[in-house]
Amino acid sequence: MRWTVRGLRLVGAVTAGAVTALLGVVFVLAAAPFADRPAVRAAAARMTGLELRRLRLDLPGRDADGELRYLAARVPVGLLGGLVVLLLVIGASVAVRLLWSWSRGEALDGMLPTPPLLAYAFLSGVVLLFLNLSGLVGVDVLERRLAVRLLVPDPTEALRRRIAELTESRAGVVAVVDAERRRIERDLHDGVQQRLVALSMLAGRARRGRPELLEQLHEQARQALVELREVAWRVYPSGLDAHGLAEALAGVAERAAVTVRVTCELPVRPPVPVETAAYFVASEAVTNAAKHSRATLVAIEVRQEGTMVVVRVRDDGIGGADATGGGLTGLARRVAALDGRFTVTSPPGGPTVVEAELPCA
Amino acid sequence: MRVMLAEDSALLREGLVRLLQEEGHDVLAAVGDAGALLEAVAGERPEAVVVDVRMPPTHTDEGLRAALEIRRRWPEVKVLVLSQYVEKKYATELMGGSIDGVGYLLKDRVAEVGDFLDALDRVGAGGTAFDPEVVRQLLARTSHADPLARLTAREREVLELMAQGLTNASIAQALHVSQSAVEKHVNALFDKLALSHITGYSRRVLAVLRYLGS
Numbered sequence: 001m002r003w004t005v006r007g008l009r010l011v012g013a014v015t016a017g018a019v020t021a022l023l024g025v026v027f028v029l030a031a032a033p034f035a036d037r038p039a040v041r042a043a044a045a046r047m048t049g050l051e052l053r054r055l056r057l058d059l060p061g062r063d064a065d066g067e068l069r070y071l072a073a074r075v076p077v078g079l080l081g082g083l084v085v086l087l088l089v090i091g092a093s094v095a096v097r098l099l100w101s102w103s104r105g106e107a108l109d110g111m112l113p114t115p116p117l118l119a120y121a122f123l124s125g126v127v128l129l130f131l132n133l134s135g136l137v138g139v140d141v142l143e144r145r146l147a148v149r150l151l152v153p154d155p156t157e158a159l160r161r162r163i164a165e166l167t168e169s170r171a172g173v174v175a176v177v178d179a180e181r182r183r184i185e186r187d188l189h190d191g192v193q194q195r196l197v198a199l200s201m202l203a204g205r206a207r208r209g210r211p212e213l214l215e216q217l218h219e220q221a222r223q224a225l226v227e228l229r230e231v232a233w234r235v236y237p238s239g240l241d242a243h244g245l246a247e248a249l250a251g252v253a254e255r256a257a258v259t260v261r262v263t264c265e266l267p268v269r270p271p272v273p274v275e276t277a278a279y280f281v282a283s284e285a286v287t288n289a290a291k292h293s294r295a296t297l298v299a300i301e302v303r304q305e306g307t308m309v310v311v312r313v314r315d316d317g318i319g320g321a322d323a324t325g326g327g328l329t330g331l332a333r334r335v336a337a338l339d340g341r342f343t344v345t346s347p348p349g350g351p352t353v354v355e356a357e358l359p360c361a
Numbered sequence: 362m363r364v365m366l367a368e369d370s371a372l373l374r375e376g377l378v379r380l381l382q383e384e385g386h387d388v389l390a391a392v393g394d395a396g397a398l399l400e401a402v403a404g405e406r407p408e409a410v411v412v413d414v415r416m417p418p419t420h421t422d423e424g425l426r427a428a429l430e431i432r433r434r435w436p437e438v439k440v441l442v443l444s445q446y447v448e449k450k451y452a453t454e455l456m457g458g459s460i461d462g463v464g465y466l467l468k469d470r471v472a473e474v475g476d477f478l479d480a481l482d483r484v485g486a487g488g489t490a491f492d493p494e495v496v497r498q499l500l501a502r503t504s505h506a507d508p509l510a511r512l513t514a515r516e517r518e519v520l521e522l523m524a525q526g527l528t529n530a531s532i533a534q535a536l537h538v539s540q541s542a543v544e545k546h547v548n549a550l551f552d553k554l555a556l557s558h559i560t561g562y563s564r565r566v567l568a569v570l571r572y573l574g575s
Contacts, residue, residue, distance in 0.1 A: 186420065189445060194370035197472050201376045204474025205383060 007133070011088070013054055014081040014139050020051065021078025028072045035068055044068045048151070055144055061158070062151040070150040077146060081139035088132045095125055165336075172333030179330055180235075187231045195224040230255075237279065245275050249300055252283045256298070257290040258315075264302040270309050274358045277334050278302060278311045281342075284327050285313035285354040293317025293352055307361040308340075312353060319350035331356070362485045365407040366391040367398035367424060368443070369416045377411065377471070384478055393417070395427035402431055402438060409439035409485045413468065414451065425451050432463070439484045443468045447498045452491070464490035464526075480526075489526035496524040511553050519546040 027047065031040045044067040051074070052059060098121060101108040111117055153161070199220045206213040232238075233251070240248040246264035253260035269275070282300045289295045295317030303310050321328065323344040335342040335356045346352040364386045368374040371393070378391050390401040394416050402410060410431060414424040428440045439462035444451060452465050464484040470492055471477045480490035512520065515536075522532045529547065533540040 189415070190370065190420075193468075194373050197469060198370075198372045198376045200469075200472030201373075201380055201474060204472065205380055208383075208474065210383070 010136055010140060011085060014136055015085050016054055017051075017074075017078040017139070017143060018082025018085065020047075020054070021075045021082065024071050024075050024078065028068065028075070031068065032072075041067070044071060047071055052147060052151075055140070055147060057144055057147055059147070059151050061153075063153045066150045070147060073150060074143060074146055077139060077142050081136070081143070084132060084135040084139055088136070091125070091128055091132060169333065169336040173337045176330045176333050176337075179326065184231070184235055187234060191227045192224065192231055195220065195227055199224055237283075240275065240279055241272070244269055245278055245302065248279050249282055249302070252279075252286055253300075256286050258286070258295055259297050260286055261297065261299045262302075263300070266302060266304050266309065268304075270304075270358070270360050273338060274309055274360050277338055277340070277358055278309055278356070280334060281311050281331050281354065281356045282313055284331050285315075288321065288327055288354075289313070289315040289317055289352065293319070293321065293350065295350075295352075304360075305357075307359055309358045309360055311356045311358070313355075314351055314353045317350050317352055318348070319346045319352050320348045321346035321352045321354075328354070362409055362481075363387045363389055363407045364481075365389050365398065365401055365410045367393070367395060367410065367412040367416065367427065369393045369413060373471075380474065380478075381481075386481075395423040398427050399430060402435060406435060406438060409441060409462075409481065411441045411443065411481065414442060414444045414448075422451065425454065429454060429457075438462075439487070440464070441466065441481055441484045441490065443471065447492070447495050449498070452495055460489050462487045462489075465495055466490065466492045467494050470494075483526055491525045493521065493525055496521050509554075512550055516546050516550040516553070519543060520550055523547065 024047070027043070031044065034040050041064065045064060048062075048067045048070060051071075052062075098108055102113040102118075105113075152158075199217065202213050202217045202220060206217060233255075237248045237251060239251055245266065246262070249262045249264055253262050270278070282302070286298050286300070289298045293315050295315035298313060298315040301310075301312040301314075303312075321344060323329075323332070323346070328344055331354070332342045335358065338358055340356055340358040342354075342356045344352070344354050364381055366374060366377055366381075366388060368377060368391070374391050374393065378388050381388050389405055389407050390398075392398050392401060395412075398410065398412060410428070412424045412428050414422055416423045425442060425444075428442050431438050431440055436459075440455075441464035442451070442455060443466055445468055447467065455463055455465050462484055464480050466477065466480055470480070483490045509517070518536060519532055522535055527535065529540055529543045533543045536543070
């Protein structure tokens with residue numbers, strides 16, 4: 001039973017392959033002159049996707065540049081499959097006609113069902129069926145091999161790419177760390193230190209015979225403490241480790257200069273690096289929105305999608321965010337370091353959407 | 362004294378203005394960046410300017426550039442520079458010309474209200490004021506460890522205070538010894554540092570600092 005299902009599925013797949021090969025010829029001939037256009041590439045990607053589904057092949061990280069070439073190369077194989085299926089159909093119809101005539105005792109082409117003839121027909125039928133089925137399987141294997149060969153970058157090339165990626169993301173991480181250190185130094189210098197100097201100056205003046213300054217002094221000391229807390233929080237939100245992402249993002253919402261709505265739906269706590277990256281993506285995006293976009297509402301959404309944690313920050317501001325600006329570049333690098341995907345869409349007029357997909361596997 | 366201020370932190374600027382006014386100084390202008398300071402000085406010559414090194418737009422050394430410019434264009438204006446950290450490079454650049462009426466203090470020194478005001482008075486009077494911390498670091502970093510190594514602990518203390526721009530009388534006060542004892546130490550250390558031929562108060566600071574900072 002299982003074999004019958006598999007056989008039928010195979011016949012179906014090869015037949016479909018013949019049909020798509022015919023379509024493929026038309027597409028490749030029409031598209032070849034415009035191979036580099038995004039629309040053509042997208043169409044080729046869609047068709048390749050269909051082929052892979054037909055072959056039940058999963059090729060993660062397939063090479064988008066090879067798709068058109070693959071579609072062209074598989075045309076002959078697809079047509080061959082079509083011929084094999086055609087032979088199967090012819091063979092089956094001959095067998096049916098023989099059985100039909102002989103079962104009613106009639107002759108077919110002047111042949112009566114004598115034992116030698118029966119034996120000959122049976123034997124040759126079985127052999128031909130075997131050959132035909134082998135052909136079907138062969139076409140399927142050929143198709144798969146061709147797809148793997150043309151769509152999967154060869155291992156050395158893949159390794160080379162991976163090394164280039166890693167080198168870049170490693171340099172990126174260092175740059176991010178340096179930028180953050182600079183920011184921390186600036187925070188400490190421009191905020192906390194100035195306050196403390198001013199505070200000591202007040203104290204000095206108070207001691208030089210202006211006791212009425214004590215109240216101001218007290219107030220400034222309080223301010224300095226608040227400032228220090230804020231700076232420390234910007235460096236690393238202590239609540240993140242203890243209470244998790246949702247809590248830390250709630251803190252971002254409280255501190256933000258705009259209204260922030262947080263939706264954080266994670267069935268399990270992601271690993272710490274992912275949590276931290278998600279936090280900084282969200283908080284930096286909110287800071288950017290508050291500073292540049294004139295947004296009135298920012299929505300932070302954190303969801304689990306398969307093995308990915310997806311962070312989306314959307315604001316209703318004026319758009320036109322510069323993805324190459326300091327803050328966003330830093331985020332992109334941070335996400336790249338975790339092999340995640342980072343996108344910013346910010347058409348003029350808004351809305352700006354910052355999205356990061358962080359793998360948790 | 363007629364003073365101008367350049368400091369980017371509004372809070373600190375306000376505090377400084379108050380402090381100077383309480384001390385009876387006349388604050389002609391208090392601005393937040395180097396450009397505005399140069400304009401103000403060009404418009405109305407103060408006796409002294411107090412300028413923060415780190416100011417917008419780049420937060421590196423705008424204030425120092427402005428101070429050097431003021432020294433070049435209006436040599437009669439005294440300059441007191443406030444620096445975030447001890448920057449040997451800045452100190453040496455400031456000492457590049459004459460160091461009469463030049464001061465280089467750590468910003469935190471402003472918190473020691475008395476010290477800050479004394480330094481400003483010294484600079485305003487045409488003297489010198491170098492932050493004790495600056496002097497200490499220059500002393501510590503000196504490549505001429507040998508002659509320094511020959512100084513006694515007391516002589517070293519005297520040298521530090523001297524490099525800050527203190528007079529012998531003030532040094533005697535700070536160390537709680539008699540002025541003649543200080544003079545003895547000064548002569549001894551000048552001998553050891555082979556500087557005994559140099560006379561004059563600010564020249565000695567210059568000589569010491571140049572020597573140490575070279």
